[in-house]
Each structure stands twice: as structure tokens, then as C-alpha cells.
Amino acid sequence: MTLLPVLIELQATHDYLKVIERDLTSLPPDLAALDTQLRAHDKRLAELDRGVVDGKAQVEKLTKELELAKRLEEHARKHLKTVDQKVKYAAAIREVDERERQRHGLERPLKELAVRLEAAAKEATEIQTKRTVAQAQFDELHQIFLAEHENQVASRAELQAKRKTLEDQMTLAEVTRFGRLLSQRMGKAVVKVESGICTGCRVKIRSPFLMQLRDAKAPMGCESCQRIVYLA
Numbered sequence: 001m002t003l004l005p006v007l008i009e010l011q012a013t014h015d016y017l018k019v020i021e022r023d024l025t026s027l028p029p030d031l032a033a034l035d036t037q038l039r040a041h042d043k044r045l046a047e048l049d050r051g052v053v054d055g056k057a058q059v060e061k062l063t064k065e066l067e068l069a070k071r072l073e074e075h076a077r078k079h080l081k082t083v084d085q086k087v088k089y090a091a092a093i094r095e096v097d098e099r100e101r102q103r104h105g106l107e108r109p110l111k112e113l114a115v116r117l118e119a120a121a122k123e124a125t126e127i128q129t130k131r132t133v134a135q136a137q138f139d140e141l142h143q144i145f146l147a148e149h150e151n152q153v154a155s156r157a158e159l160q161a162k163r164k165t166l167e168d169q170m171t172l173a174e175v176t177r178f179g180r181l182l183s184q185r186m187g188k189a190v191v192k193v194e195s196g197i198c199t200g201c202r203v204k205i206r207s208p209f210l211m212q213l214r215d216a217k218a219p220m221g222c223e224s225c226q227r228i229v230y231l232a
């Protein structure tokens with residue numbers, strides 16, 4: 001089998017699959033609502049997760065700074081004990097006060113961070129619980145939905161198997177090229193040329209190209225949209 005018929009069939013298989021996927025993903029209202037809920041939970045969990053990572057990094061940074069501040073304060077206090085001159089004593093007292101202020105300045109945000117992290121962990125647990133319930137409800141209703149769409153589910157499996165069979169007749173580069181076109185060209189990688197016009201991009205094909213296309217041994221891409229073109 002030459003490549004072009006395989007490509008044409010693969011395109012048709014993708015077209016059918018797309019229709020079936022659309023049926024199978026247009027969920028009834030109750031399922032759609034649960035799906036929205038699940039997505040919202042996931043979004044919030046991701047947000048909380050990011051917040052926790054940031055918070056922990058801040059805790060680590062502030063903890064290091066606090067350790068240093070404590071050492072400096074301790075040093076200032078030791079120094080205070082050794083001072084006997086009145087003038088130097090006042091300066092040493094000021095130094096101790098200053099170090100103490102710095103320590104407090106770090107301890108406060110650390111406490112706040114701990115509270116925030118705890119709240120985030122609590123919220124995450126609550127959401128996780130709600131999510132589990134919603135997922136179970138979704139799965140149950142989805143099973144019913146799929147049972148009601150038994151035919152489409154069976155066709156999807158058949159088409160997926162067919163796609164695999166067709167792709168197995170192509171090289172990896174050919175499969176990759178097809179897939180790239182499919183995603184970049186709105187699901188149409190292979191299109192007909194009708195009355196000298198590419199039906200993918202509606203651009204008129206130049207006559208020399210048309211002639212080449214007529215005798216082509218290998219599939220050719222439209223000069224305008226790069227889709228694989230064939231003569232109807």
C-alpha cells in the first residue's frame with residue numbers, strides 16, 4: 001500500500017474520532033457541574049501548593065537570618081557584661097537593644113508564616129476531602145453516561161485501533177509530520193484539491209504544481225498551507 005491512501009484513511013479516521021469525542025465529552029449538566037467543581041478544586045490545590053512552597057522557602061531564609069541575629073544578640077550581651085566604663089556601657093546597652101529589636105523583627109514574620117502555612121495545610125485537606133467525594137460522584141455518573149453511549153465507546157475503540165494499524169504502516173517521521181499538521185491546521189492534515197483549489201486553505205494551486213501533483217509518487221504539501229493535498 002502506498003502512503004497516500006493510508007494518509008487519506010488516517011485523516012478520515014481522525015475526523016470520525018473527533019465527532020465521537022465531541023459526543024463523549026459533551027457531558028450532561030450534572031456531570032458537567034461536577035467536572036467544573038473538580039477543576040476548581042484542582043486549581044485551588046495548585047495555588048495552595050505554590051503558596052506552601054513559597055512560604056517554606058521564606059521560613060528557611062528567615063530562620064537563617066534569625067539564627068544569625070540571635071548569635072549577634074548573645075555576643076552583644078556578653079560584651080555588655082565586660083564593659084565597666086560608663087560611656088561604653090551606654091553604647092553596649094544600645095547595641096543589645098538594637099540586636100533584640102532585630103531578633104523580634106524576624107520572629108514576628110516567622111510566626112505569621114507558620115500560621116499561614118498551617119491554614120493552607122488545613123484548607124488543602126478540606127478541599128482534598130471534597131474533591132474525593134466529587135470524584136466518586138463524577139465516576140459513578142460517568143459510568144452511567146458511558147453505558148448510555150455504549151455505541152460511541154465501542155466505535156471509539158475501533159477507530160483508535162484502526163488509527164494504530166494505519167500508523168503502523170507509516171514511518172515515525174511520517175506519523176510525526178501528520179500529527180504536527182493535524183494540530184497546526186485545525187485537525188485537517190490531508191485535504192482534497194477540487195477545481196484546482198486546495199480545500200484546506202482555499203488557495204488556487206499553481207498549474208506546474210498541479211502537474212507535479214498528478215504524477216507525484218510521494219505525498220505533496222500545499223504550497224500555501226503545507227497540508228498534504230491529493231486530487232479528488
Ligand SMILES: [Zn+2]
Nearest residue numbers: 198201222225
Ligand atoms: Zn492549502
